[in-house]
Amino acid sequence: MAATPPVCDFDWPAPDFELPGTDGRTYRLADVAGENGTLVMFICNHCPYVLAVLDRIIRDARDLKKLGIGVAAICSNDAESYPADSLENMKKMAEEHAFPFPYLHDEDQSVARSYGAACTPDFFGFNRELGLQYRGRLDASRNKAGPADLRRDLFEAMKQIAETGRGPAEQIPSMGCSIKWKAA
Template sequence: MAATPPVCDFGWKAPDFTLPATDGGAYTLGNLQGDNGLLLMFICNHCPYVLAVLDKINRDAADLKALGIGVAAICSNDPVAYPADNFDNMRKLAREHAFPFPYMHDADQSVARAYDAACTPDFFGFNRDLALQYRGRLDATRVNRQAPELRRDLFEAMKQVAKTGEGPAEQIPSMGCSIKWKAA
């Protein structure tokens, strides 16, 4: 089922966390943040919305790093109900797609809850003060409608954040599969 996150809550402060990653490391906000900000992405392995844009995510991550924006991804889906999203499969996906960023596992889903993540992909763009400035889409790509030359909404917004510390006032929400929450 498709889900859409809420609009950007400008200035909202990023909650800290420590999560294990597929590269064997453990990461916190402090060691993910770049000089000009941080992009956190909630993604997963099986979502067709994510799979449709993985190459673009890699491209934008590399380009944003060059602008001083740290980039990382988090998978928070229930790996029991959705085995494709378990940690071994996360490692496999990160390796197969040569992710240029840490891909972290939120096993207890506490980070997704703290961020109020709604879908995969869900993009959170923070400035150098870790204040939220972007919560929008990557671009206009849809699962069954690919177009290589779309405006790079996420990249352009984060480029603005890197330069000015502020994101664009107008943002189009991301759309994707809902986070797969564990049964209560």
């Protein structure tokens, strides 16, 4: 089922985390923060919305790093109900696609809850002070990739944040599969 996150709550402070990565290291927010901003995105291995734009997510992450933006991806889905999202399968995906960012496993889902993540993909763009400035979409693609010349909403917003410290006033929310929460 498709889900849409709420609009950006400007200057909301980024919650810290400590999560294992697919590379065997443990990462905190400070480890991934960039000098000009930080992008924390919630993705997973099986969501058609993520898979449709995975090449664009990787492209934008590489381009954002050149602007001094730190990038991390987090998978918070219940891997018992969705085995494709297990840490082992996350490792395979990160290697297969040569992720240019840490891919982190939120097994207990506490980080997704602290961020209020709603869907995959869900993008949280922070300025250098780690205040939220962007909670929008990657581009106009949905569960199928749109044309290659679509406006790069996420990239343009993060570029603006790197240059000015502020995100765009107008933002279009991301859309994707809901986070797969564990049964209570």
